[in-house]
Structures are given as structure tokens and as C-alpha cells.
Amino acid sequence: MTEREERRFAEVPRESIKLMAESSGVELSEEVAALLAEDVCYRLREATQNSSQFMRHAKRRKLSVEDLNRALRWSNTETICGYGAQDALPFRPLKEGELFFVEDREINLVELALATNIPKGCAETMVRVHVSYLDGKGNLEPQGTVPTAVQSLSEDLLKYYQQITRAILGEDPHLMKVALLDLQSNSKIAALLPYFVYVISGVKSVSHDLDQLNRLLHMVKSLVQNPYLYLGSYVRSLVSSVMYCILEPLAASINPLNDHWTLRDYAALLLSHIFWTHGDLVSGLYHQILLSLQKVLSDPVRPLCSHYGAVVGLHALGWKAVERVLYPHLPAYWANLQAVLDDYSVSNAQVKADGHKVYGAILVAVERLLKMKALSLTLAAEGSGAGLPGTTTGAVGFRENSPGLSPPSEPLSEPPLGIASHLQAGGAGCPWEEWTPVSLPAMYCELYSFFGDSLAVRFSTGPPLGGATPPGPCQPLEGRKEPASSAPNLENTRKMPQLTASMNISPRQDGSPRMEPQPPSLAATETRKTCSVEVPPGPGLGTTDIFPKARFPLPQAGPPAFSFIIGGRQMGRRCQGRRFQTSFTPTPPLTTHPPRAYAHKLPVIGRVSKPVRRWTCSHYSLHLPL
């Protein structure tokens, strides 16, 4: 008799049997009730055992009423109706009577029918397929759930993690510096990488706190610079955190006193840094970044600070990104920006100030675009002139310097070809792919129409090769009229500042690298070109058509060094013209470093008043350096 209890079978007591019998009007003796009770128990067990088979074949773990009903039906027993619901039936105890019962509430059908919530189980059954495991491998550790696993780390690592995060996010700047330094050089923290990445992804939650954001960005920088860390796919996560800082309208930016601009600049710099150094870890990363930047830029709803972020981001990614994304987008964007800048109402003041920021950022970006493009053309020309003896253009890879938002720690090299080869100009003369470039003059022309005289491009060249570039006599170059891509309007007396190039920069001209914030006048600036170029005698030097053909004939002896100078005169409508020139001092020839002195500040904003109308008829000329 004990095995029943031991196995915990459900028992139907005799009393219940008797009660049931009574309810149907039958009086049962004890004996009969006992026998019946036992039999009922057995039959119940049997039915349960049979029904478990239906459960197993339905590949479920939970026995359902339906299963029991099937078992009952197949043993020719009446099925139980009314309990077919999928959900568990709630048992309710009744304290007074030690009674348990299934709650069976009345249901208002009208209410049910008119209920707006859609009952569960209406969605269509469908099949979705996904690759779960590739070649028997899969990322078993899901990302994002990292901190829960902190306990699994070794005690020391855990302590380190806590100390470092505390130091970095804490108040003490000195401690932070130490922590960052360690993070930058510690070779044993690979296991903690996911955790740090997770912490960094917390940028989204501290968007009100510039300080914290800054610290987190510094953390990114340290991680990125740590030579012992293999970032792997975490690059993506880091990039998204940095992009957040660049692009998002941070909560901190509501207060105009907060200098979120610097943060964005820094983040942009960091982005380019990550990309140049670790971009090869994640394929398509460059393209993705460009896309998201472009998206932000083309979204007029976004606040100006986001646009600013996009521009500095593009700028940081290099001139090709600017050319690829910003430049084609500029005409469309310009109208919006113009509207903001033209609104002098008081309420608009803040927005306008932001607009100026964006304007400045764009200006810097396009300036460098022009500069670098010219440079690349130069190099392309060098490449094409490879027939000349003694040139070592093959080894020439011009280096870009990050803009001086913050001193870059090391020269950044060009991205690996695999990533953005379509964006590469084909450094040594290979043709542009898929991306049809705008010729430099045309680009300059168009940009000038936007920025007017504010556009002062300072050109610099790469380090002189061979080291020996004795400054020679400067040779004024003749200006070259631009071909008729846009008809010169002769009525307009105004002239664009000339784009000139010089080789081995001559003594600087009288230049005002800064421009006044006033709008340039419509009056023509007097073009003055004083660029001196050291030109070794060579064939075809005289009237070379550099820009359209992208060909710079090379000096035979020694590689050339070019310098471009833009000179012009700014004329106020009522004030006297002001001459300006932007030039760039060449780097000392001896250094093997890339030019890094190009640390200009954001130019003060100036703009043409009616650029859209004006640019088509503006007359310009270019001095060509050769």
C-alpha cells in the first residue's frame, strides 16, 4: 500500500466518490466506494500514461488537456470539454474548506468580441531561416550581455577592471591619465576588452555629460592605441560609440555654453584614427561610416550640430570622403545653411551661431579637399611621368595629416586598398573608378561660388624627395584662363582669387591667412599672383595645362615640390580692397615626416551674399604654376 504514497500518485478518496455518487442520486456503500476509488485512480493513471505518448509525439514537454482527451477518446471514454485552453488553468485554494478549485469565471462574450486587443495566436505561421553556425563555428557568446559575466573573470582582472573604470570615470584627472596610459600599454587585458567595449557603449546613457563622454572617448583612444589588443569585431562597437558622439544631438548640446563642438572634433579625429589603424578588421566599415555620415548630412531635420559632426567626421576620414560625400551634397545642403545664416532674427541667434560652425567646418573640409586633390594630381602627374629618369614616384605615397583638432600621435597612412579602393584616386595614376571626379578647377569654381573669398586654400606638398631641393629663383607663373566650363562673365569685374601653385615655396607673399568675416564684395579682386616656383628647365613647361589633364611634367632632376598659393583681394563694397593670400610654408626638406605643420584654425567665416545666383557668372581665373 505504501508504494502509492511513495510514488505520489493522485488518489481519489472514497469520500469524493461517494459525493459524486450522491450528486447523481446513488447511494454507495463504503466498500463499493473504495473499490471504485481505486479503479478510478488506476484508470486516471492509465489515461495519463497514454496521454503522455501524445505529448511525446507532439514534441512537447508539457502535457495538455488535449493530450488527455485524445487518450480518453482512444480508450472509448468521454472526453472532457471546456478545458482546452493553452494557458495553464489557475487553481485557487479556498481556505475555509481546504478546497482547491479551478477558477471558472464567467466571460462576457460581448466584451470579448468587442475587445480591441488582438488575441495571441493570430499571426501566420511562417518559416524563417538563418545561418546559425558557419563551418561549425558560431559566436557562442552573445554580445551586449557582457557585464553579467564579470564574475567569471579572474579575481585580478576583475579588480583591474574595476579600478580602471573607476579611475577613468572618476573625478581625479591625474588618476585618469594614469589609467589611460596603462590601458594603452597593458598587454594582459585582452580578456577585459568586451567589458571595456561595453562600458564605452554607455556613451548613449551619458549624453548629458560632456566630461564623461570625453573620458569614454579617451578610453576608446587608449584601447585603440594598445598594441597588444586585437579589437576584432569590437571595432564596430567602438566605432558606433564614437559615431554617437560625433553625430547625435547630445543632450549636452542644449546648453550653448557646453563645448560639445570640441567633443565632436575629437571624436571625429578618433574615428579616423580607429579607421586608419583598425579599419581592416571589419570589412565594409569605411563604406558604412560614409553612409551613415551621408545620411545625417542629407537629413535636414537633424540639428546643425549633427551636421557639423557629419562634416568633421568626413573631414577626418580624409579628403576623398569629403569629395565623395560632402562635395556632391553641398549644393543641396547649401540652401538650408544659407537660410539659417540669413536669418538675422534674435531668436535665430543660437541656431545661426551653430550654422556658422557648420559653415566653418565645411570650409575647412573643402579647403583641404582642394589642396589634397591638387596634390594628388601632382603625384599622379609624377606617376605618369615615371619615364623620367631618377624619379622614384613609385614610393611616393602622400600622407595626409589630420587637421589640427588635436595633435595626432602618429602619421596616418592611407587606408588599405581593400577597403575603399573605389575611393582611392589611384595614387599613382590609375584611373578613377566608378566615381567620376570633378576636375579640380571645376570644383574650385563651384566651391568658390559658395564660399567666395573665404575659400582660401593653402596648398602644401609632400616632403621633398631626395632631400635636395635648393630654393631656386622664383618664377612667376602665368595664370591660365580656365576653359569654358562656365562662361566667364566679362561684365563682372570681379575675379576669383587665383589658384596657383608654386614649387618649393618662395618667400611668403604678403598674405593674410585670415580673412575678415565680412562678406566679400562683388567687386573684382585684383588677382595677384606672386607665386614663385622653382622650375628646373624641362620640356613642355611653359603653357602646361595642369588641372584638366592632371599632368604635371616633372623636373628631370630631383622630384619637385609644389606649393599652391591663393591670392586675391577682398573687396568690401564700400571699403578698400583687402588683399589676401593664403600660402603654405613648405616643410623643411630634410624631414622624412609628412607635413604636419598644417595646423590651421578654423577660418573666420565669410561668405558671399548671393552665391547661388552668382556663381554661374562669376569670372575667375587660375594661375597655373608651371
Next chain:
Amino acid sequence: MCLWCRIRQKNPKKKTYYAAHVMTPLLSAPGEKMAAVQDAPMELDSEKETKPEILSDGTSNLSGNTASGTLSSPPLTAGGAPKQEDQQTLIAVLQFLRRNKLTESVDILRREACLEDQEDSQTLDGSGGGKGDGDGGDANSLLSRVSIASAAAPQSTLTPIPVKSEYDQPDVSVVLSAYSQQGDPSLYQVYYTGLKNFIESVLDCHRAELSQLFYPLFVHMYLELVYNNHETKAKAFFEKFSGDQECYYQDDLQILCGLTKKEHLKGNEALLDFRTSRFVLRISRDSYQLLKRHLQERHNNQIWNIIQEHLYIDIFDGMPRSKSQIDSMSGSFAGETRREVNKAKVFYGLLKEPEIEVPLDDEDDEAENEEGKPKKKKTKKDSMGSKSKKQDPNAPQQNRIPLPELKDSDKLDKIMYMKESTKRIRLGPENLPSICFYSFLNAYQGLTAVDFTDDSSLLAGGFADSTVRVWSATPKKLRKVKSAAELNLIDKESDDVLERIMDEKTASESKNLYGHSGPVYGVSFSPDRNYLLSSSEDGTVRLWSLQTFTCLVGYKGHNYPVWDTHFSPFGYYFVSGGHDRVARLWATDHYQPLRIFAGHLADVTCTRFHPNSNYVVTGSTDRTIRLWDVLNGNCVRFFTGHKGPIHSLAFSPNGKFLASGSTDGRVLLWDIGHGLMIGELKGHTDTIYALKFSRDGEILASGSMDNTVRLWDSMKAFDDMETDDFTAATGHIPLPDNSQELLLGMYHSKSTPVTHLHFTRRNLLLAAGAYNSQ
């Protein structure tokens, strides 16, 4: 006279539970001593009628019986002579009863205790004496006594444990009752104990083998008791010895213990079968001799009779098997396999592939020459156009069973297959397959079965709401053929007539097939992708056309739920198995089965065709696997070893091996040719519903309810096992325990039990299951 008995306190947990259980009824029915414990009254009654009798045979003294009513008082200290204990027990019980104000019970007990003290036998009033106790009419009524003599029992499992109450009152000892029995049925316990003692005393090497006897003897004796209406004795017997049985028989014991009446037996065919069929044991000759000698010496005819009548002892010459060896093979309903059952020759080799001119350039599908000149599938690349290879000696005759002729479309498909297989990835331990998971979303109604077509282009799901749904796994949508009226309009001569007959309006990603009236437990595509089979709880197997998406035939025959169905690899034939415990072989154009494979003692849960279509394998709830010859319907292989119902089966592509998975979470590997178990893959924690070999047979994939797919190195498992005819003679080989080495990978799904697995022709692994949001 004494209901007071010793309680074996093996398990304190059991005890407390028990005590709690006793007390509640006591409160509800205070008048009746132990009344509400279901079986208590009967025992009480029978006890009341008993006369004291002390068994002289000490060895057969049945002590150690679990009994009713214990009280739990925590501080237990051992000690005290048995006699005193009994007294103390009584006092303690009295105290307990008094404390609980069960005065009536106290009175009765006192009376009894007095009687007991006087060593007198007195029948108490037999008011409840007639209570359905079979023993009532038995001349040899059940005798109970306070086990004064229990100390004499050498094999006593008594553990007299006096219990001290907190008042330093006499110890409440919990002791066991000993029922002595007379007459034939009553002596079962004696017999069983005697045998047990013997087996426990033999040498270790024989003990394991002879221990196999316990379970069948136990079940048979128990059933015998039940069958002969000795209900109480049956219960006592069960109680006493069920704990000794192997853990893998727990499920059976559960069923058995609920079964206490002859009437119950009648409804339970599986157990009736057990009674009438012979349980097979495999014992080495030495062990058998030992047993025989013992039984003859002791004149233990009862046991001997059972052995003669119900057991089949398969004696082999050689070393006795170890415990683990025995455990690996036992577990089934009907014992192990007789060796001679697996002696029949099985033609497990593959049929030769019909020679098909493989056009070297695409779409040159003039593959007309289907001569009798066959060539082997596996070597089709090199034998292409050359002379046909020697026939595999293990392969059946090409025409052993009639197979459908190849149609042009079949040949096209074969060509496709060959092309695909040239691009197949060669898998191995270093080169694991990628896994694609087909998740069924919103399958509220319950996904019960899945199948893929061989070329992985279609996917069918059977659901508990009686529907079958077919999905296209490729971008190509599913289209119906146009209606007859529309078909009349199309130009039958046009080249693209096959395209024209399709009704573009009906194109959709999936199609629902309605027709069943119960959950669909099995689906299977025909190899030519024109048909789909589904088997359902409604007792039918239905054949659906995948051209019109309508039901073509309903095959009725099982009359009970049909758990599984499977198309022959050559089409035309299919097999189904169900609750009626038979598997049936059908041909699509016959409405009645061609063969009925009967032999399983319980439901046939899964069915598979051998790659050469000459054999059918079935797995059953009776935990056995049977291989049936399609030609003559004979069972040619019988595999035991699983400890739970078998829910998945898979043949290796070369036809030599079989893998089976069951609810016990183990995969077993079998050598069909030699009829041997050759591997055991442990690791899954729940029922294995899906098994599949990779196309080359290198990898075995198993999918389970535990939401994992595991990959096993089947090549290594097969290679490690050197089976030859010699080793096969004994019917068993030592199994290495190398599951961990063979496990190549374990892959978790996200809350999705794996219902089906399929290797594409290029060896990409497809898994399917219904996402379970809870």
C-alpha cells in the same frame, strides 16, 4: 495481530512524506485507524483475521517489508534489542495516537498489544473483513506478527531504529512489518528472496549476469500475483522488491505499481504481451550452470517454472559479460535479442545506380539510355561511361523487390544530384558543416513533424491542428496546376507546356493542406517531389499531390494514431507505423497494405526505409528496434539497448549502419550486417527527435528537445569498431565509452527544439524546429 510493524527507515524523506500523508486522513476520519491511507484498511482487516504464526524458516523470513504509518520524531539513535523495540514502538505509537486524540485507535491498539503480549491469537471483529481482499477467502490468510524473530533473519534488511522522544519517553522506534506467507502465492517473496540471496552470494563475474533475472522474475511474479487476484500480496511483493530493480526500469515499475487488479491487466495489452511472451536473457554458459544447479538444489520449482515458462535464456559460450555490457543492451520491454534472430543475412549494400549519361554540358538532358548496365552511385565519376563495377556482395538483387522504373524527370533529377554532389563539401572533424536553422514562428498550434525534400527545395510541416503546410525553401514560389477547364485551353504541343500548365495566380510561398482530423505526426516527401505523405492521429495516412496541392488518397488501415510514415528512397512504397503496434508497408497505388510488420510489443513510433528500399526499420515504445525485410515481411534484425521509446532513426548513406535516438537522450549505433550495437553517444539531455548522417556518412547530426544540435564523428565511431563474423558470434562486443571524443560540436538554438535535420546535397546542415517563446 500486529499492525505495528517495523518501518524501514532507509529513506527519511520518504518517511516524512509518508507521515504527513497519514496524518491528514487521520484527522478527517478519526474513527478509522489509518483509514484514509488508501490501502491501509484492507491490510488492517486482513491482519485482524490473522493468526499468529512464526515461520520456522529463518532465511525465508520476510522481513524488511515497508509498511505503513510511521511517525517522525527527529532524534534517532540506534540501539536496543528487537524485543524491547517492539514494546517501545507500541508505546510510542500509543503516545502518538493519544496526542492526536485518536482514542478509538488507542483502544484497538491496546487490545491488540495485550493480545500480543500474551502471545495469544485473537481474531478481532471482522466488520471490515470482507473488504475486497482476495486473501479473505484464502485458507492461508496473511499472517502478521511482531517480528520478534526478525533478528534471526540473516538477510534482514531491518534497520531497527528506535526513536527518542524529547521527553525521554520510550523510544519511538520505527520498524518494519514482516509478513509471513503461506501457500503458493504467499511464498513468492520467499522464492524471490532466496534467489536474491543466491545471486548476491555468487562470484562477481556471474552476479552481473544473473542479476538480469531479477527484473523479469519480479515482473512475472508480480503479474502472476495480480493475475490470480492476490492483490495484497502483489502489493507487498512489489513494495519489497521494486527498489532492487535497475533504474532504467523505473517507467515500467510506475506502470506496474498502479496495476493491482486482474481487470486492469486486461486493458493493458503491453503487459499482457509481456506475460505471454518470453523475456529474453543472454547468459554465459557458466553463469547458467550455476543458476541451474542452485535452483535444482533448492528445489525451487516456482522460480524454475517461471524461468521455463516465461523466460528465454540465450546461453552463449564465453566470458560472462560485465555489468556495463549488460546494461548497454538491456532496457527493453522484452529483454535482449536472441542471437539467432540477428543471424539472418541482410543485404545492406546499396543498389546499383542505373546508368545515366551525364551530359557534360548543361541542359543536354537526353539521358535516355537506361540499360540494365548499372553502375555504382558512389563511383559515378570515374565509372562514367566505363564498364559497370562489380556488384556489391552485400547488396540485394536489383530486382529483389520490384521497383518503379525511372522516369525522365527522375533521370534529370539524378543528373542534378550528381552535379551537386561534385560540389559537395567533404566533412570531417576538422571541417564541420554550417548549420541553417529553419525556425517555425507563430506555430501556436504546435509543430509536430517536419520534412525536407532531398534537394532541399521544399519544406513540409505537420501541425497539431491537423494541417500540413508546405513551404518553398527557394525563391521559387509554389504553384498549382491549372484547373481542368483551363488546361484544355493550353497548347499541348508547346515546348513550355510544363510551365504553361501552372497557374500563376496561385503562386505563393506556402500552401496549406487540409484533410486530417487530428495532429499530423509524420510527413514525408516522395523522392520525386510530386507527392507528400502525412500520417495523423486520425488513423489515416494521406497522400497529397504537390502539383495540385490536394489530397489524392487516404490510406486507412491503422485505425489508431499513425505516428510516423516514410517514403521509400525509390518512391512508390512507403511505410507507416502507429499505435496499433504494427508497421505497414504500402504502395501508393494500393489502398491496402502490402505487408504488415507485427512484432513490437508497443506502439511503433518511427519508421524508416533502408537506402536500398529492401528493408524497413521501425522503432517502438517497447524500446526495441526491428529491421524488417520488405520482401517477405520477416523481422531480420532486433536491437535492444534503449531505455526509452525510440523517436528517431537514421541509416548511414552506405546502408551499413543505423543510428537510433530515444527519449533517454542517447544515440545508439548499430552494425546492420552483424547485428551488433557498436556505439553509444551520450550527451543529449532530452528526447532525440532528429538524426541524420551527412551525405558522405562522415558526420552524424542529432537534434533534440534540449534545443541543441550535436555533431558526432560517425566515421571514427564506425572505424574504431572492428566487427567481424567472429565477434558477431557472441552477439556483443565491448563498447568504448568515448562519447566525448566523438562529439564534434554542440550547437544551441534559441529556445527552439530541433524537430528535423537534413543535409543538403552539398552537405549544408539544415535544422528545423518551432520557436518556443515561453
